[in-house]
Amino acid sequence: MSAQPLAQALETLKQLLLELKRPDTHEPLLQLSLELTPEPLLPWLASQEQYPRIYWQGREKKEEAAAIGICAERFFDTQVSDHQLAESYQRQRALSSNPDLRYYGGLAFDRQVEPWPEFGRARFVLPRVELRRSGNSLRLLLNLDLSRLDSERQSAIATLTALRPTHPQAEPKINLLGRSDIPGYSRWQELVQQVTHPAFNQETPKVVLSRQTRLQLSENLNPWLLLARWQRSSPNSFQFGFQFSPERAFISCSPERLYRRHQSELFTEALAGTTLRGQDPEQDALLARQLLDDCKNSRENQLVRQHIVENLGPLCNYVGAEESPTIFKLPHIQHLHRAIRAELKAGINDFQLLQALHPTPAVGGLPRERALQFIRQQEGYNRGWYAGACGYFNKLESEFSVAIRSALVEPARITLFAGAGIVAGSDPAAEWQELENKLATIMSVLRPE
Ligand SMILES: C=C(O[C@@H]1C=C(C(=O)O)C=C[C@H]1O)C(=O)O
Numbered sequence: 001m002s003a004q005p006l007a008q009a010l011e012t013l014k015q016l017l018l019e020l021k022r023p024d025t026h027e028p029l030l031q032l033s034l035e036l037t038p039e040p041l042l043p044w045l046a047s048q049e050q051y052p053r054i055y056w057q058g059r060e061k062k063e064e065a066a067a068i069g070i071c072a073e074r075f076f077d078t079q080v081s082d083h084q085l086a087e088s089y090q091r092q093r094a095l096s097s098n099p100d101l102r103y104y105g106g107l108a109f110d111r112q113v114e115p116w117p118e119f120g121r122a123r124f125v126l127p128r129v130e131l132r133r134s135g136n137s138l139r140l141l142l143n144l145d146l147s148r149l150d151s152e153r154q155s156a157i158a159t160l161t162a163l164r165p166t167h168p169q170a171e172p173k174i175n176l177l178g179r180s181d182i183p184g185y186s187r188w189q190e191l192v193q194q195v196t197h198p199a200f201n202q203e204t205p206k207v208v209l210s211r212q213t214r215l216q217l218s219e220n221l222n223p224w225l226l227l228a229r230w231q232r233s234s235p236n237s238f239q240f241g242f243q244f245s246p247e248r249a250f251i252s253c254s255p256e257r258l259y260r261r262h263q264s265e266l267f268t269e270a271l272a273g274t275t276l277r278g279q280d281p282e283q284d285a286l287l288a289r290q291l292l293d294d295c296k297n298s299r300e301n302q303l304v305r306q307h308i309v310e311n312l313g314p315l316c317n318y319v320g321a322e323e324s325p326t327i328f329k330l331p332h333i334q335h336l337h338r339a340i341r342a343e344l345k346a347g348i349n350d351f352q353l354l355q356a357l358h359p360t361p362a363v364g365g366l367p368r369e370r371a372l373q374f375i376r377q378q379e380g381y382n383r384g385w386y387a388g389a390c391g392y393f394n395k396l397e398s399e400f401s402v403a404i405r406s407a408l409v410e411p412a413r414i415t416l417f418a419g420a421g422i423v424a425g426s427d428p429a430a431e432w433q434e435l436e437n438k439l440a441t442i443m444s445v446l447r448p449e
Pocket residue numbers: 208210256271272273274300335362363404405417418419420421422438
């Protein structure tokens with residue numbers, strides 16, 4: 001069938017559903033798919049009224065998805081062991097061999113602490129409806145659980161009927177009424193001093209300390225319109241968002257890949273070490289040179305590289321990491337970057353990868369448990385999904401980003417997050433300034449000149 005406009009495709013799909021007979025298959029899940037004429041996805045998502053709403057765009061921009069509703073999900077609200085997560089993950093994955101079925105979701109930064117409501121310690125959704133762009137082609141996908149076809153048919157028709165066409169919406173008017181930081185600057189100084197104290201640093205060479213910045217607003221923000229604006233100023237980044245109710249949405253434009261897997265081929269990276277962009281090309285190149293030559297920043301990146309390579313070792317036949325870092329440029333800052341490639345051993349699954357890689361010392365620290373313990377006890381706020389792992393998986397491939405450069409949007413307020421790797425040689429004032437630099441892009445979107 002040739003590509004059709006969304007409104008027409010929805011009618012076609014409803015008709016298909018009414019006529020659908022139980023297919024003669026052992027597959028428990030069925031995915032229906034129709035070609036669509038191109039349509040921008042974020043404005044469509046911003047116009048919807050159902051939950052959850054999910055958005056994902058990979059860093060290379062080749063693929064983009066907007067999803068509504070739930071066909072199946074795994075939600076871990078209370079204590080969950082890695083063993084339970086692994087088992088549930090295996091069950092889910094075994095459910096289908098269709099490479100187009102994707103579970104989207106995320107893991108909290110620290111699964112030992114009280115989770116954000118609705119987001120939980122881990123939550124993955126097989127959406128009911130998904131618009132998925134691959135290159136220039138757009139498809140409408142609908143997922144059904146065949147073990148209960150009749151109720152699924154009803155519920156799918158209801159979801160399709162309640163979808164809204166994209167309607168134009170006014171650019172959000174943003175008035176910032178107030179700001180509060182946790183930790184504040186004096187507490188930050190104490191924390192950096194504790195972590196850089198030689199006795200502590202010897203045992204725990206890196207802790208990524210972070211801060212939440214809560215902005216009070218005069219009105220509610222549509223998180224999807226905000227993400228659309230933020231995305232325009234964030235090339236070179238993953239762009240994603242999850243919203244399970246009107247109460248809160250988590251959105252991110254993150255430069256950092258946790259990993260991308262295609263069958264047994266794995267791509268990951270060490271992204272750590274930061275400086276500003278220059279005012280002109282000469283100054284920009286000078287700052288990049290200084291970043292490459294700087295001991296403190298090199299240490300930040302080297303520790304991440306080393307840890308990833310060591311942790312992947314037992315799961316892989318081959319792991320190769322770039323010896324020297326290169327520069328990764330973002331609109332307001334530049335980072336040190338090392339690409340890492342690996343070939344997985346047979347039978348290694350995504351959950352084992354998440355367990356091995358997340359949180360990397362780019363957002364947690366080294367050794368992992370000691371650094372997490374320090375963050376849990378001292379940081380003073382709950383990170384929730386900030387610095388968690390967000391992405392999607394299916395049997396064939398998966399991709400996860402580290403949810404930094406992220407924000408939690410709630411009624412009349414937005415909470416921003418930023419962290420900095422504290423190692424020997426870190427200075428409290430310079431690291432505090434690094435937090436501000438990491439917020440520069442989202443601040444320029446919230447407070448345009
Ligand atoms: C923790 C964050 O970023 C991490 C810390 C960096 C650093 O300290 O140089 C750089 C990139 C990320 O590894 C964040 O942006 O919140």
